[in-house]
Amino acid sequence: MGGVHDNLVERYVYAVTKRLPTAQRQDVSMELHSLIDEMVQNRPEDPESVVTVLMEMGDPAELADRYRGVQRHLIGSGYFDFYILVLKIVGFAVSLGIVISLAIGFAFNPPESVGSIIGNMVGTLFAAYAQAFAWITATFAIMEWNQRRLGKSERLEQWSLDDLPDIPQKSAIIPHSEPIVSLVFLVVVFAILNASSWLLKVTQIENYTHFINPFVPEVFKRVLILFNLTIAIAMGIEFAKLYSGVQTKRLALLTIGLKLLSLCISLYIVAGTGIWNPDFAIQMAQVFGEGTGANPFFQKFWNNLPTFLVVVMIFGYVVETIQTVWRTWNLRFPEK
Amino acid sequence: MKESDQDAFQKNFANLSLELRRGTLVLSVLSQLRKPQYGYSLVEELGAKGIQAEPGTLYPLLRRLEAQQLLDSMWETSGSKPRKYYVLTDNGRHMLDLLSQEWQTITKHMIGLLKEE
Structure with missing residues (x-):
């Protein structure tokens, strides 16, 4: 040889x-x-x-x-279809979000040339796609790994007929479009909140420079992460709905729990951070030429806005929870 | 049938018959390991007795059976080249008996099935 x-x-x-x-x-x-x-x-x-x-x-x-003796794969056939669906949704949402936030940015800081708009957009999009792809893939890989680990221990126990899932009623089925629309909406909100140029809006009127901003910019920047957290939680709920495809008791409990968490964060943002610009009513009056004093009606509205929002949010949560519980309960024990 | 269809049919046949034979490989291997053998001698012996076994399939299988404690192994290093010998354990012998009985039953029933009509 x-x-x-x-x-x-x-x-x-x-x-x-x-x-x-x-x-x-x-x-x-x-x-x-x-x-x-x-x-x-x-x-x-x-x-x-x-x-x-x-x-x-x-x-x-x-x-x-x-x-x-085993095939190696990152994402198995159990999750693969859902993985592709999520990639598509997120790809679309990322594109939309970036276009919106860049558009807001350009509106306040007009770019020098069309070339720089395109360059900026392509660069940002590319970076965002890469990030999104990496995070989604990593998440799914962890889910897959977890599933395999659970699968091993579960197989040791006797499988029983009780493990079979109920066939969902038609009304329990959550069509894909529902969470997808919500997700797109959330991405738009996310993009607008995070395109922070608009926060620094300065209005020039008769040689005076006014900041008109409903929020205190420093506080807003500080609590932006909390805003984003509530959006992330809401997105998590929508992805759970998308994955489940059916209204189940488990999904209902998850939704109620996560929304409660989200409610607490929102209440804190609205009522506990001092995010509202206390001079907003006066500034508005100046900008819109109503003299130096604020419109008393608007001032009153503005002062009470946080309390009003707190009431609305709590009320909304309670109504939604009752609705969810009622719907889920009703589905599990259908009327004869 | 078109030529491409015929190719697909042939390919399908190859796959299905491979699948059919694959299930019998464990029993074939166990049956030949009452006395110690190393991998390649096993391939040749099975081949001589009409059972085709690819080394690429057989070697990993031997390891799996060893992990299942049906086989024992030892390296023989005194010769000109080292060889890993495999032999049935007590468990392996018992498993071979059980699987042989199973095989008898299966073939009996299969012959019955294939005779119909």
Whole structure:
């Protein structure tokens, strides 16, 4: 045997063993060497016996798969369709969100040229797609891994007929379009909130510079992360609905719990951070030329707005929760 | 049938018959390991007895059976080249008996099925 062929065998064996757990490598390597040796010696008449044998052994990756006994994949067939759906939705949402936030940015800071608009947009889009893709894929990989781990322990227990899911009633089915529309809406809100140029809006009127902004910009910047958190929670709920596809008790509990969390954060933002610009009514009056004093009606409205919002949000949550519970309960015990 | 259809049919046949034979491989292997054998001698012996076994399938299978404690293994390093010998454990012998009985039952029933009409 020539040295070239020795090297070929080494490389083949390495290509197999590098895909195996470290503990098995040496043993498998010895075994494969001894096997290949033997197969080669069995073909003394073939000058290219090493090549023939290795070709016969086939793709090293496949051989390694057989040694491992399991297929390796990041996202299995159980999640794959949903993964693709989420990628599509997020891809669309990211595009929309970026276009909106860049448009807002350009409206307040007009760019120098069309070229810079396009350049900026392509660059931002590309970075955002890469980020979104990486996060989604990582999330699904973790879900897959978790599933496989759970699957192993669950299989030890006896499967029973009770494990079969109920066939959902027609009214319990959540069409894909419902969460998708909500998601797109959430992305638009997210984009507008995070395109912070509008916050620094300065209005020039008769040589006076006014800040008219319903929020205190410093506080707004500080609590932006909380805003985003509530949006993320809302998105999580929509993705859960999308994945489930059916209104279930579990989904209802998840929704109620997450919305409660979201409500607490929102209440804090509205009532606990001092985010509202106390001079907004006066500034509005100045800008719209109503003299120095604020419109008393508007001032009153403005002062009471946080309390009003708190009441509306709590009321909204209670109504929504009752609705969800009632709907879910009703679905589980259908009327005769 | 068109030529491409015929190709597809042939391919399908190859896959299905491979699947059919794959299930019998464990029993074939166990049956030959009452005495210690190393991987390649097993391939040759099975081949001589009409059972085609690819080394790429057989070697990983031997390891799996060892992990299931049906086979024992030892390296023989005194010869010119090291060889890993496999042999049935007590468990393996018991499993071979059970699977052989199973095989008898299956073939009996299969013959019955295939005789119909």
